[in-house]
Amino acid sequence: MLNRFIEQITKEMNLKLSKESGVPGFYELNFEPQIKVSIHENKEGIIKLQSYLASLPQEKLDEYLLFVMSANLFGQETGKNYLGLDRDEKRVTLNRLLEKEIEYAEFKLALEEFLNYCETWRADTKAYVG
Numbered sequence: 001m002l003n004r005f006i007e008q009i010t011k012e013m014n015l016k017l018s019k020e021s022g023v024p025g026f027y028e029l030n031f032e033p034q035i036k037v038s039i040h041e042n043k044e045g046i047i048k049l050q051s052y053l054a055s056l057p058q059e060k061l062d063e064y065l066l067f068v069m070s071a072n073l074f075g076q077e078t079g080k081n082y083l084g085l086d087r088d089e090k091r092v093t094l095n096r097l098l099e100k101e102i103e104y105a106e107f108k109l110a111l112e113e114f115l116n117y118c119e120t121w122r123a124d125t126k127a128y129v130g
Contacts, residue, residue: 002027002041005107012108035118037111045100049081049111051118053092054125056085064128068092080110081117092125094118 006027010017015029025041038050057064071077081096096114098107 001045001101002039002047005047005104006039008104009108009111031115034122035115037114037118047098047100047102047107049096049098049114051094051114052086053083053094053118053122056090056092057125057128060128064125067128078121079113079117081114083121092121094121 002025006017006029009015010029015031017027017029027039029037029039031037035051039047041047068083072082075082078094081094084093084095085091086093094114094117096110098110102110
């Protein structure tokens with residue numbers, strides 16, 4: 001399913017895959033110069049969107065983490081997305097899980113919403129420490 005969605009979205013938006021890992025179901029798309037979105041589908045058919053927003057702020061770290069946790073609370077400021085950290089705990093990520101068996105229109109809308117939140121949270125994260 002995801003393969004079809006990727007083919008269609010790249011044609012519609014005139015995008016190129018920036019990286020395909022060689023593992024079925026894993027893709028990376030470049031949107032604008034600053035936004036890369038990794039997309040993969042797990043064995044259960046759930047699609048995950050992920051984008052690295054910025055380096056984890058070193059100054060005011062505790063304050064920033066509380067800010068992020070508050071934003072994640074009930075999705076108040078993240079929509080259907082959630083903020084997190086990469087495996088090395090050095091970069092802030094925005095993530096979204098899409099239910100299995102969605103239609104292309106739902107996928108496209110979710111991706112567009114995700115990109116909007118990426119822009120906002122990238123700017124907010126970089127601006128947080130001044």
